Amino acid sequence: MTKTLKRIEFLQRRSPLFFALALVILIISAWYGPLSLSYLIRALIIGSGFSVLTIAYRRWETKYPNRLIWSALSIVLIVGGFYWSKDQTFGLSKVDGSFWSLAGQFISTVSAGFFAVFSALSYKVNESKIS
Numbered sequence: 001m002t003k004t005l006k007r008i009e010f011l012q013r014r015s016p017l018f019f020a021l022a023l024v025i026l027i028i029s030a031w032y033g034p035l036s037l038s039y040l041i042r043a044l045i046i047g048s049g050f051s052v053l054t055i056a057y058r059r060w061e062t063k064y065p066n067r068l069i070w071s072a073l074s075i076v077l078i079v080g081g082f083y084w085s086k087d088q089t090f091g092l093s094k095v096d097g098s099f100w101s102l103a104g105q106f107i108s109t110v111s112a113g114f115f116a117v118f119s120a121l122s123y124k125v126n127e128s129k130i131s
Contacts, residue, residue: 008058011118012118015115015118018115019111019112019115019119022108022109022111022115023108025104025107026105026108028104029102029105032098032101033098033101034090034101034102038089039086039090042081042084042085042088043081043085043106043109043110044109044110044113046077046078046081046082046113047112047114047117048113050074050077050078050113050114051113051117053074054114057070078110081106081110082106086106
C-alpha cells in the first residue's frame with residue numbers, strides 16, 4: 001500500500017474525531033472573540049471549496065506538478081479566504097477582539113467542513129463496498 005493510501009485510510013478512520021476536535025476549537029475561539037454567523041458561513045464556503053480541491057487532487061495525483069499546484073491553491077484559498085471573510089464581515093477597521101480568535105474560528109470551521117465532507121464521502125465509499 002502506498003503512503004498516499006495509508007494517509008487517506010488514516011483520515012477516513014479518524015475524520016469523525018478530527019471533526020469533533022474542530023468543533024471544540026470553534027467553541028473555545030468563539031468564547032473569546034467576536035462571533036458572526038456571516039463570518040462562519042463564509043468559512044464553510046471556503047471549507048467546501050477546499051474539500052472539492054482536495055478530492056480533485058486525490059483523483060489527479062499521479063503526476064508530480066499537481067502536488068505543487070494543490071499546495072499553492074490550498075494556501076491561497078485558505079489564507080486569502082480568511083482575510084476576505086474577515087474584511088467582508090467586520091470591515092477593514094480593527095476588530096474588537098483577538099486576531100487569533102478570528103483565525104481559530106475560521107480554521108476550525110474550514111476544518112470542520114472538510115472533515116464533515118470527508119466523513120460523508122468515506123461512509124458512502126465504505127457503504128458501497130459492503131453492498
